[in-house]
Amino acid sequence: MNNLTRKLTFFAALLAVWQALAWSGLWAEYIFPSPLGVVQTLVRGFQNGTYLIGIVTSMQRLVIGFGISASIGILSGLAIGRSKLLDETVGSIALGLQTLPSICWLPFAILWFGMSETAIFFVVIMGALLAITTATEAGVKNTPPLYLRAARNLGAHGWKMYALVIFPAALPEIITGMKLGWSFAWRSLMAAELLYASTSLGLGYLLNMGRELNDMSRVMAVMLVIIAIGLVVDRLIFAPIETRVRARWGLSG
Amino acid sequence: MKLEIRDVTKTFQSKNGALTALDAVDLDVQAGEFVCLLGPSGCGKSTLLNVIAGLDAPTRGHARMDGKPIQGTGTDRVMIFQSAALFPWLSVFDNVKFGLNMIGVPKPERQVIARKYLQMVHLAEFEQASVHELSGGMQQRVAIARALALNPDVLLMDEPFGALDAQTRDLLHDELQTIWTETRKTILFVTHNVREAVVLGDRVVVLSARPGRIKKIFTIDLPRPRQIESYAVVDLAREIMAVLKEDVLASTRDADARLLQTLEAQMVGDDVL
Ligand SMILES: Nc1ncnc2c1ncn2[C@@H]1O[C@H](COP(=O)(O)OP(=O)(O)OP(=O)(O)O)[C@@H](O)[C@H]1O
Ligand SMILES: [Mg+2]
Numbered sequence: 001m002n003n004l005t006r007k008l009t010f011f012a013a014l015l016a017v018w019q020a021l022a023w024s025g026l027w028a029e030y031i032f033p034s035p036l037g038v039v040q041t042l043v044r045g046f047q048n049g050t051y052l053i054g055i056v057t058s059m060q061r062l063v064i065g066f067g068i069s070a071s072i073g074i075l076s077g078l079a080i081g082r083s084k085l086l087d088e089t090v091g092s093i094a095l096g097l098q099t100l101p102s103i104c105w106l107p108f109a110i111l112w113f114g115m116s117e118t119a120i121f122f123v124v125i126m127g128a129l130l131a132i133t134t135a136t137e138a139g140v141k142n143t144p145p146l147y148l149r150a151a152r153n154l155g156a157h158g159w160k161m162y163a164l165v166i167f168p169a170a171l172p173e174i175i176t177g178m179k180l181g182w183s184f185a186w187r188s189l190m191a192a193e194l195l196y197a198s199t200s201l202g203l204g205y206l207l208n209m210g211r212e213l214n215d216m217s218r219v220m221a222v223m224l225v226i227i228a229i230g231l232v233v234d235r236l237i238f239a240p241i242e243t244r245v246r247a248r249w250g251l252s253g
Numbered sequence: 254m255k256l257e258i259r260d261v262t263k264t265f266q267s268k269n270g271a272l273t274a275l276d277a278v279d280l281d282v283q284a285g286e287f288v289c290l291l292g293p294s295g296c297g298k299s300t301l302l303n304v305i306a307g308l309d310a311p312t313r314g315h316a317r318m319d320g321k322p323i324q325g326t327g328t329d330r331v332m333i334f335q336s337a338a339l340f341p342w343l344s345v346f347d348n349v350k351f352g353l354n355m356i357g358v359p360k361p362e363r364q365v366i367a368r369k370y371l372q373m374v375h376l377a378e379f380e381q382a383s384v385h386e387l388s389g390g391m392q393q394r395v396a397i398a399r400a401l402a403l404n405p406d407v408l409l410m411d412e413p414f415g416a417l418d419a420q421t422r423d424l425l426h427d428e429l430q431t432i433w434t435e436t437r438k439t440i441l442f443v444t445h446n447v448r449e450a451v452v453l454g455d456r457v458v459v460l461s462a463r464p465g466r467i468k469k470i471f472t473i474d475l476p477r478p479r480q481i482e483s484y485a486v487v488d489l490a491r492e493i494m495a496v497l498k499e500d501v502l503a504s505t506r507d508a509d510a511r512l513l514q515t516l517e518a519q520m521v522g523d524d525v526l
Contacts, residue, residue, distance in 0.1 A: 155355035
């Protein structure tokens with residue numbers, strides 16, 4: 001049996017056991033939905049548009065928040081990586097704050113920005129920012145000195161040195177940091193939407209709604225959507241970029 | 254462009270105290286001259302090139318170009334490193350254009366100049382290739398084109414062919430001799446390979462073990478183009494090797510043991526001839 005058939009057999013068996021347990025009637029449908037029930041809910045959710053709205057709302061927050069994080073993170077990482085003073089001051093704060101799970105910023109954000117969209121953005125931004133900053137900083141510090149010497153020797157200095165040598169040299173690590181930052185931001189967004197569902201219509205809100213309606217099949221359907229988005233972004237966007245950049249930079253074996 | 258090195262001394266401060274890499278080196282290099290530097294490992298050959306490139310400041314003394322003291326880097330002196338140090342995020346073409354971009358040459362002109370030098374190193378058809386697709390020898394040729402594109406007066410080459418196999422190296426010797434004849438650059442060329450030095454240089458400067466001092470300068474009066482296996486080259490190489498070996502033997506460092514091995518391998522090679 002090759003890898004794929006082994007996997008497929010496993011999933012088929014899992015679904016079969018799950019379906020059998022659901023049919024056995026040991027638990028109520030709303031506590032233990034059948035896979036078929038979950039699929040039905042999923043289809044209905046897409047048909048009536050609620051999932052689409054949820055996905056669009058969450059992705060909008062994520063993309064905008066992540067974009068802000070990435071811009072600030074990369075710029076500050078470049079600065080910290082090149083300046084001893086910034087490294088010892090701002091750099092050490094960034095390192096310290098990184099240990100804080102980013103959802104812990106939510107109370108802070110609510111006090112500052114109230115129950116608003118801004119508060120959610122704030123949590124998303126804080127989720128990714130420090131990971132991207134520290135990765136960029138590490139990338140800059142690990143730039144092979146030879147590149148810098150060669151570039152200086154060819155007349156590079158000032159902003160051209162940053163934009164055309166230091167940044168691209170650090171790019172593999174920056175991308176790894178962005179991948180990590182993205183997954184942090186995604187997690188904090190879901191947590192924020194869940195904890196603070198009143199105004200948000202994102203996927204976290206839909207998850208919470210399933211709980212309020214006592215409907216496990218809704219909860220599981222939304223969980224599947226969340227997993228799918230995470231996988232798609234990681235496997236179809238970040239992983240290929242990362243592989244290609246590492247190969248081109250001569251970093252993969 | 255005449256290069257004058259006067260009393261150049263370089264001391265590095267390290268945890269184990271001061272280390273003198275170069276001690277009062279005096280050397281004049283004429284415009285268009287090809288000078289090879291030989292010496293045991295750690296005797297300060299790279300340090301000397303760094304001082305001339307302006308990547309490093311001497312502790313004492315100075316280097317001058319046409320009477321003007323060298324301060325900092327400048328595109329009139331370009332270094333070529335042992336590992337080609339190409340930028341992997343740029344295509345071959347963009348690598349060659351890099352320096353031109355830095356000094357603000359307009360775009361259309363950059364293209365023309367870069368093409369010219371890629372042609373000179375026989376890599377015109379690899380313009381769009383990325384760096385990791387090239388062999389070591391091809392990368393080194395791109396590095397040479399990248400340096401030449403800036404039209405520097407002086408090329409500083411730090412064991413540029415040290416990591417290449419013998420055939421590729423011979424090929425690049427021929428190419429470099431042709432390029433030098435065409436462009437008449439002043440070249441300072443560091444190598445561990447004595448025959449390479451004899452094939453390429455107008456003069457071969459032998460440095461002593463650390464602290465590096467000039468031990469002896471050989472003038473190579475052989476007609477060009479020279480062949481690495483010719484008797485004249487081999488004879489001269491043997492003479493220079495004998496001088497070099499005294500210093501290598503005097504030193505006990507590991508890297509020198511390796512150099513000694515290569516020297517001996519070269520010697521054996523000679524005896525076979
Ligand atoms: N930045 C530095 N800081 C401290 N010591 C240094 C530094 N650069 C070089 N040195 C020391 O100076 C000495 C000369 O170094 P250099 O690299 O010039 O030698 P080299 O002749 O080029 O040797 P090789 O043939 O092995 O390349 C060495 O002992 C080296 O350890
Ligand atoms: Mg060296």
